[in-house]
Amino acid sequence: MDGIENCTRRAAITWLGENWPDITIPLAVFLFALIATFWLRRLAYDYVDKWAQRVKWQGHKIFREATKTPSTLWALIISAALALAVSSAPSEWENPAGKGLWTLFFFSLTLCGLTLARRFISLYGDRFKAPHPATVLAWNVARIVIIVVAILILLDIWGAPTSPILLVVAVAALVAALAFRDSFPNLLAWFQLNASGQVKVGDYIKLGAGEEGYVAEISWRNTLIRALDESTVLIANSKLVQSTVINYGRPLKKAKEPFRFYTRMHLKELTGLRARNLRELADALKTVPDSVVYYHTHHFLEEHHYLAPEPANDFAPWVSDALGEEVLGERLASIDTFEFTSLEALRERLVSIMEEYLSQGSNLRDAAEGREFHFVKSVSVISPTPFVAHDLREFVEALRKISLGSLYFHIFESRLRLRKGLNDFSAWLENALEEKELADKIARLDPYTYTLEGLRSSLIQLIEKRIK
Amino acid sequence: MKIADYEPIVGRSTIEELKLLATRLSGKVVQNVNSTFIGGGVAEILSRMTPLLVELGVDARWNVIKGSEEFFQVTKKFHNALHGRAEKILAQDFSLFLETSERNIEELSLYGDIIFVHDPQPVALVKRKKELGKKWVWRCHIDLSKPNEEVWNFLKPFVVEYDAAVFSAPAFSRELPIRQFLIPPSIDPLSDKNRELSSETIDSVLSKYGIPRDKPIITQVSRFDYLKDPAGVIKAFELVRKSIDSRLILVGGTASDDPESNKVLAEVKERAAGNPDIHILSDPPSTDIEINALQRASTVIVQKSLREGFALTVSEALWKAKPVVASAIGGIPLQVKNKYTGLLVHGIEGTAYALRQLLTNPEYARWLGENGREHVRHNFLITRHLRDYLLLFLSVDHPGDVIYV
Numbered sequence: 001m002d003g004i005e006n007c008t009r010r011a012a013i014t015w016l017g018e019n020w021p022d023i024t025i026p027l028a029v030f031l032f033a034l035i036a037t038f039w040l041r042r043l044a045y046d047y048v049d050k051w052a053q054r055v056k057w058q059g060h061k062i063f064r065e066a067t068k069t070p071s072t073l074w075a076l077i078i079s080a081a082l083a084l085a086v087s088s089a090p091s092e093w094e095n096p097a098g099k100g101l102w103t104l105f106f107f108s109l110t111l112c113g114l115t116l117a118r119r120f121i122s123l124y125g126d127r128f129k130a131p132h133p134a135t136v137l138a139w140n141v142a143r144i145v146i147i148v149v150a151i152l153i154l155l156d157i158w159g160a161p162t163s164p165i166l167l168v169v170a171v172a173a174l175v176a177a178l179a180f181r182d183s184f185p186n187l188l189a190w191f192q193l194n195a196s197g198q199v200k201v202g203d204y205i206k207l208g209a210g211e212e213g214y215v216a217e218i219s220w221r222n223t224l225i226r227a228l229d230e231s232t233v234l235i236a237n238s239k240l241v242q243s244t245v246i247n248y249g250r251p252l253k254k255a256k257e258p259f260r261f262y263t264r265m266h267l268k269e270l271t272g273l274r275a276r277n278l279r280e281l282a283d284a285l286k287t288v289p290d291s292v293v294y295y296h297t298h299h300f301l302e303e304h305h306y307l308a309p310e311p312a313n314d315f316a317p318w319v320s321d322a323l324g325e326e327v328l329g330e331r332l333a334s335i336d337t338f339e340f341t342s343l344e345a346l347r348e349r350l351v352s353i354m355e356e357y358l359s360q361g362s363n364l365r366d367a368a369e370g371r372e373f374h375f376v377k378s379v380s381v382i383s384p385t386p387f388v389a390h391d392l393r394e395f396v397e398a399l400r401k402i403s404l405g406s407l408y409f410h411i412f413e414s415r416l417r418l419r420k421g422l423n424d425f426s427a428w429l430e431n432a433l434e435e436k437e438l439a440d441k442i443a444r445l446d447p448y449t450y451t452l453e454g455l456r457s458s459l460i461q462l463i464e465k466r467i468k
Numbered sequence: 469m470k471i472a473d474y475e476p477i478v479g480r481s482t483i484e485e486l487k488l489l490a491t492r493l494s495g496k497v498v499q500n501v502n503s504t505f506i507g508g509g510v511a512e513i514l515s516r517m518t519p520l521l522v523e524l525g526v527d528a529r530w531n532v533i534k535g536s537e538e539f540f541q542v543t544k545k546f547h548n549a550l551h552g553r554a555e556k557i558l559a560q561d562f563s564l565f566l567e568t569s570e571r572n573i574e575e576l577s578l579y580g581d582i583i584f585v586h587d588p589q590p591v592a593l594v595k596r597k598k599e600l601g602k603k604w605v606w607r608c609h610i611d612l613s614k615p616n617e618e619v620w621n622f623l624k625p626f627v628v629e630y631d632a633a634v635f636s637a638p639a640f641s642r643e644l645p646i647r648q649f650l651i652p653p654s655i656d657p658l659s660d661k662n663r664e665l666s667s668e669t670i671d672s673v674l675s676k677y678g679i680p681r682d683k684p685i686i687t688q689v690s691r692f693d694y695l696k697d698p699a700g701v702i703k704a705f706e707l708v709r710k711s712i713d714s715r716l717i718l719v720g721g722t723a724s725d726d727p728e729s730n731k732v733l734a735e736v737k738e739r740a741a742g743n744p745d746i747h748i749l750s751d752p753p754s755t756d757i758e759i760n761a762l763q764r765a766s767t768v769i770v771q772k773s774l775r776e777g778f779a780l781t782v783s784e785a786l787w788k789a790k791p792v793v794a795s796a797i798g799g800i801p802l803q804v805k806n807k808y809t810g811l812l813v814h815g816i817e818g819t820a821y822a823l824r825q826l827l828t829n830p831e832y833a834r835w836l837g838e839n840g841r842e843h844v845r846h847n848f849l850i851t852r853h854l855r856d857y858l859l860l861f862l863s864v865d866h867p868g869d870v871i872y873v
Contacts (some may be wrong), residue, residue: 265859
């Protein structure tokens with residue numbers, strides 16, 4: 001036995017004596033490469049540390065942690081590969097060993113890539129307040145891409161055919177692209193919206209296409225807007241970034257209770273009463289319901305609202321034109337309806353002027369046949385509209401949209417016919433928003449001297465001025 | 469036509485309000501009843517309004533009564549008599565009316581929650597009110613200011629059974645113990661009579677009738693009837709021509725049921741003979757588009773009637789932003805507020821004076837025309853008519869003056 005051992009030892013010493021460069025050179029290359037790669041690794045980390053400090057890169061810690069162990073492994077693998085390359089190992093060894101090293105390298109690179117992707121997506125997802133589904137989607141996409149690329153590289157290293165797999169991947173990518181063709185631009189637009197900060201949750205925005213309201217939520221696909229009629233509008237992010245957007249900024253002070261806009265439409269009811277002369281007119285006016293007084297002192301405003309309202313009531317032109325009593329007509333026309341806060345008082349004034357004229361004993365004539373005064377009653381049908389305002393911005397935007405019937409209702413009808421003595425807008429501004437000054441300005445505005453559209457513009461101007 | 473087609477004309481909020489009112493009527497069936505599906509103003513209004521009401525969400529339906537030719541001759545006589553025209557009504561006419569009404573009362577299915585009866589022909593259907601209940605409304609399209617009392621007294625017992633009646637103008641109504649609403653008629657801005665026309669179309673119509681556009685054009689659109697006073701229009705035109713070179717167009721047909729019509733036309737032609745600036749267009753009858761084109765080509769439009777119904781030709785002219793000179797009678801003062809949306813006149817000299825005023829003051833004429841167009845936009849278009857009908861259907865269930873829906 002001792003003889004055999006001695007024989008083997010001698011043969012090994014002889015082989016080492018003859019082939020020592022085959023061992024020492026790769027070993028030296030390995031050691032040298034190891035030192036060099038560690039040195040380069042250190043340099044790279046130093047550079048990244050400085051750069052990260054300068055730009056305050058939040059991902060720096062993640063980068064260091066995720067690459068620390070794998071980079072040591074990569075240094076070892078690169079050194080081993082270089083040593084193998086200079087060694088005179090037989091080719092049937094060298095080939096699988098090289099492939100093994102490359103496999104190990106890419107395997108570790110893949111693991112490192114996955115860790116980096118996961119932690120970066122989580123970091124930036126939190127930073128941009130991305131919704132959970134968007135983070136999950138981004139992570140899944142990154143994971144699939146990294147794994148597929150790694151598998152393809154490994155197959156290529158071991159000489160396996162990659163074309164069919166590439167084909168499958170291409171088809172899968174196409175399917176995915178088709179499936180996400182709508183979502184992808186929205187996701188990009190979402191990044192754009194977040195990065196630019198031009199539209200934020202809580203802003204009041206108005207789009208070129210007409211949608212408007214407060215931004216309630218920005219998801220990775222859509223932006224949700226709460227409109228003035230309390231409905232919600234979903235707009236794809238990609239459309240939002242392409243639209244012309246007016247951003248009025250943050251919400252204003254909220255009212256204690258919202259303002260619901262109503263509208264009022266009216267139907268004319270014939271009373272069957274008619275007057276041929278001033279005596280009959282005055283007598284009938286004393287007894288007709290308030291809705292008749294209201295009709296004859298207000299319908300001109302609605303029916304001729306595009307004209308600056310000239311005749312204040314129907315009695316004045318009838319007395320002038322049909323009875324020829326121009327002096328009385330002028331007196332009746334000069335009654336300022338805005339002075340009155342009740343229909344009773346308005347009726348009394350009209351009747352007293354007529355009675356005073358009658359008492360002067362003028363020779364009063366009858367109207368020609370067919371020109372009698374017909375007493376008409378106004379039947380109001382009042383209904384809520386979809387428009388609701390919670391603050392001045394919503395209020396002024398709704399004011400631009402409501403019908404003239406709605407404007408008329410809140411300014412004229414509620415003040416006089418519904419006996420509130422004050423228009424609804426002023427009441428809400430003062431009580432629910434504590435905007436006393438603005439409320440007073442609107443209450444002082446004599447609406448009888450405007451066309452309805454003129455009145456709308458004046459109100460809008462007053463409120464816009466207050467918002468600024 | 470779709471309701472959305474009217475949005476560019478009357479604005480979104482008007483259409484929204486119609487939809488809002490329609491939702492308050494959901495579940496109710498509105499049954500219109502008249503005497504014919506085709507021909508006549510009532511059928512034309514119903515054929516335009518019923519589909520629009522249905523589109524808005526109102527379950528509006530339309531049925532007609534049946535009657536022999538003799539029955540409709542009798543109702544035609546009633547119609548003329550109610551308008552104040554002299555008609556000889558015989559006892560057998562009344563009995564034929566009652567017999568046919570009885571047959572319709574038995575045969576016609578009345579299923580509406582609101583039964584909306586138009587004009588006198590089906591008025592007697594209300595006899596089933598006690599049995600059926602429901603809300604009954606009588607829509608009178610006739611001017612009842614000076615009716616033949618015999619015919620009115622015959623129809624009145626039926627009318628007072630209704631829950632409400634509807635008239636087109638205050639002056640057209642009668643004293644009745646039931647609620648009476650005022651709903652003027654309307655024009656359809658998208659019909660051939662009123663829609664926008666290209667200048668090529670207008671020019672081709674003028675060249676068809678051989679009317680040059682070398683001087684201001686004054687036009688009256690109406691039947692050749694003494695009550696429309698075409699001779700008075702020619703006299704007024706002759707007064708105008710003393711100082712202002714202009715043309716006059718009288719366009720309209722003759723009424724087949726009015727033997728006087730041809731006589732009037734002959735007189736008018738005779739009076740106009742020898743004056744190349746007067747154009748009488750009666751035969752063949754002009755189409756709606758041609759009348760539209762003639763109105764649009766005019767400088768001023770006249771409606772110098774001696775007696776009128778509602779005279780929607782005035783709204784048609786105003787809708788084309790034309791300054792109007794019209795008699796202060798019938799429904800005209802509702803459409804023309806003197807010196808705001810046109811000029812109201814009472815006689816030939818007044819008409820001539822108003823025409824001269826407008827021809828020599830084109831800015832003032834344009835201002836009146838534009839105001840007139842706005843007045844019609846808000847008060848005499850089919851959308852306002854729809855709104856009034858919706859409000860009427862809501863009001864018959866609510867007796868108060870202020871209704872919250």
